[in-house]
Amino acid sequence: MNKRSSICRIGLVAAIGLLAFQACKKEAKLQPDPPKKDTVATIISPVNDAAPVKTQGFFMDDWKPKLLTINGHTDAPIPIGDAESTVTIFAHDIVNKVSPYLFGNNVNTYMTQVVTEPLLMRHITNLSPKIIRAPGGSVTDLYFWNxxxxxVPADIPAQINVNSATVGVDSTLxxxxxTAAWTLSIDNYYQALLTTNNTGLIAVNYGYARYGTSAHPDQAAAHLAxxxxxxxRGRTKYWEVGNENYGIWEAGYLIDTKKNKDGQPEALTGALYGKHFRVFADSxxxxxxxxxxKIKIGAVMTADDVVAGSTIANWNxxxxxxxxxxxxxxTVHSYFTPYLESSSAxxxxxxxxxxxxxIPAYLLASTGTEKPIALGEWNIQAMGKNQAVSNISGLHAAMTLGAIASYKYGLACKWNLxxxxxxxxxxxxxxxGDEPGASKWNARPAFFYMYYFQKYFGDRMVSSTVSGNNDIKSYASSFSSGHTGTVLVNTGTKDHLVSINFQDFTPGKNYYYYVLNGGTESEFSRKVxxxxxxxxxxxxGPTDYSTISPFSDIWGPGSIKVKVPAYGAVFLMAEGK
Structure with a gap:
């Protein structure tokens, strides 16, 4: 979990005072890398539509029609051979509208001032995550924004408990x-959002309500929030109270009761957090x-009974x-794969x-009430073989986006930039800047899979079926501009030919697609x-990713046929008439 940031903390704390921040000039608002040309799309209303469900809720208030424009293409031959799998897309069977906030990410306070890094800013602008969560993981419960x-306030003790250890606040808060160069100030966080055309999700410091030594630490922390x-000033709609507060690794989970003045127990409970949450929300x-x-405020919940190897009883x-x-x-966090294991592909x-x-089923069962769901942090915690920086991590990212769209989440933010x-x-x-042999701000495979998923996944998810090989997964969607298509993922170790058929959809002239796959040097190739x-x-991946033209062919009689490479994906959209 947020032990993930502890490795870098040692060097960063030592560097405070050694690095100076040069005040940066306000940058002009960055625009995504320009397309080759623009075409005008017409909004097409579907025959049937889907209303938001409770797990999406108000996150759908900002839903807008999504229009796809194709800017140039590269002719590609139709693969030779018989298809091993058939994907059928039912264009009128709308599963749900897709929340605009499923493609988010997390910034953190130890990744530079961000706005001083033009290449990083360009990547973020191109990625267009829509939502960027701050201040970043377990830092939240040690963070004093002002x-x-x-x-810091006088009621902060000299030492607090973090991850069952007593630490001095001088090196912890x-x-x-x-404004040092190595960290991210609150004002530059806001500037980064403005410059890259994204919005925020902010988690406020709940831990202070526990380790504060005033007569009413919950009120002091709520006042800070x-x-x-x-x-x-209204720049942020969505707020969270704390971060993973159910975990022993979090500041404020354990407190020194001798320093506490309002009778709080040594260990935090869900009941006490809930009581304090009301104080925060009211303030x-x-x-x-x-x-x-108007703002919306999320409560920290668990995604399962066991988190990072710890059993969390009755929190929700x-x-x-x-x-x-x-x-x-x-708001929940999930790191998907078994904790501290070297998981296979x-x-x-x-x-x-x-x-x-x-996760949605667990939340309903453990709370008894459906509410909008924010997956505030997600990733894989597989370790030992470069899994997290691999092409497999990119495939997992694409599949996760398809899955959370299918299961109707309201918001999701990958951990982290x-x-x-x-x-x-x-x-x-x-x-x-610390990856051997790689240039600073080099984008990892997950970036490219998420970039193309957002580019070629529409504003409505539609149903699709797969027959044939079980390695092939399909995530079909339609655009309000009339395009319909699918993201195909091959979870197997061999290439597969796939035919794509459409129901209730009149095809236009062309279809377009991108093919993504890893290298052959290992199962967990770091290349895409x-x-x-x-x-x-x-x-x-390639540095010119934003100007690579899609493959294309003219729609002939019958179905479309594409080759989906081993541990790879195809992002395909077809024109409609």
């Missing part, structure tokens, strides 16, 4: 007004009302019972669906190839 280094809402909503905005039930209607949405890829399906190499166990989407074009270095 403080400068060393200047994080500050929103820190409310002041952040005021400072935010934050009053602050929002003062500035004339207790939180729901004490916080009740004060909760606008549930098969285990990793299978988890995308089994875990995504299980940049982290630390950790001998290949790096969950960062970009190299922050896009339409046969690979990276120039040891990892990642």
């Amino acid at each position: 403080a400068q280094p060393g200047k 994080w500050y929103g007004k820190n 409310a002041d952040w809402v005021r400072y935010d 934050m909503r009053k602050a929002a009302a003062e500035i004339g905005v 039930k207790e939180v729901a019972a004490t916080a009740g209607d004060a909760i606008d949405f549930y 098969e285990t990793i890829l299978n988890s995308a669906h089994t875990v995504s399906r299980a 940049a982290n630390n190499w950790a001998n290949g166990d790096d969950m960062g989407m970009f190299n922050n 190839y896009i339409n046969g074009i690979g990276p120039s270095g040891v990892s990642g």
Whole structure:
């Protein structure tokens, strides 16, 4: 879990004071890399449509029709041979509208000032995650958004408990007004959102409600959160109270009762968190009302009974019972694969669906009430063989996006934009400069799979079936511009020919597609190839990814046929008449 950031902490803390931040000029708003040409699309309303469900809720308020434009193409021959699998897409059978907030990511406070890194900013703009969560994992419960280094409220004890260890706050707390080059200030977080045309999801410091030494630490922490809402001035709609507070690794889970003045127990319970959540929510909503905005506030829930090897008993039930209607949405984290295991490719890829399906069911069973679901952090925690930085991680990302769209989540944010190499166990989407042989901000395979998934996945998910080989998975969708197609994933070790048929859809002239696959150097290749074009270095993909034209062919009689490479994916869309 957020032990993932501890490796980089040692070096970062030592570096404080050694690195100076040069004040940056405000950048002009970045635009995605320009397409070759523009075409005008007409919005087409479907025959049947789907209303948002409770697990999507208000996250669908910002749903808009999605229009696909095709800018140039490369002619590609139709594969020779008999198809081993058939995918049938039912264009009028709409599963649900797709939330615009499923493609999010997490920023963190130890990945530079971000706005000072033009290549990173360009990648984020092209990726267009729509939502970027801050301040970043377990940092949340040690984060004082309005403080400068060393200047925190007087009611912070000199030492606190983090992950069952007593640590000094001088080397542990994080500050929103820190302008050193290695960290991210609160103002540059907002500037990064503005520049890349994204919005925020902010988690406020709940741990302070536990380790604070004032007469009412819950009120002091709630006041700090409310002041952040005021400072935010309506820029952020979605807020969370804390981060993984059910975990022993989190600051505030255990406290020194001798320093506490309001009778709190040593270990946090779901009931106490729920009680405090109401205090936070009340203060934050009053602050929002003062500035004339409305916000939604999420409560920290568990995605399962066991998290990071720890059994979490009755947390969700207790939180729901004490916080009740004060909760606008549930926020959960999942790292999909077994904790601290060197998982195989098969285990990793299978988890995308089994875990995504299980979380909504578990939340309903453990709380008794459906609410909108935010998957605030997700990734794989497989380790030991470069799994996290591999093409398999990219495939898992594509499958997870398809799964959470299918199971009707409201919001999701991958962990994270940049982290630390950790001998290949790096969950960062970009190299922050410590990956051997790779250039700084080199994009990892997961970036490319998520980039093309968002590019070629429509605003409505439609049903599809697969017959033939079980290795092939299909995630079909339609655009309001009339295009219909699918993302095909091959979870097997051999290439497969797939034919694609459409029902209730009149095809136009052309279909277009991208093919992504890893290298052959290992099962967990760190490379990804896009339409046969690979990276120039040891990892990642082609640097000119945003200008690579899709493959295309003219729609002839019968079905479309494509080859889906081993451990690869095809992102395909067809024109409609």
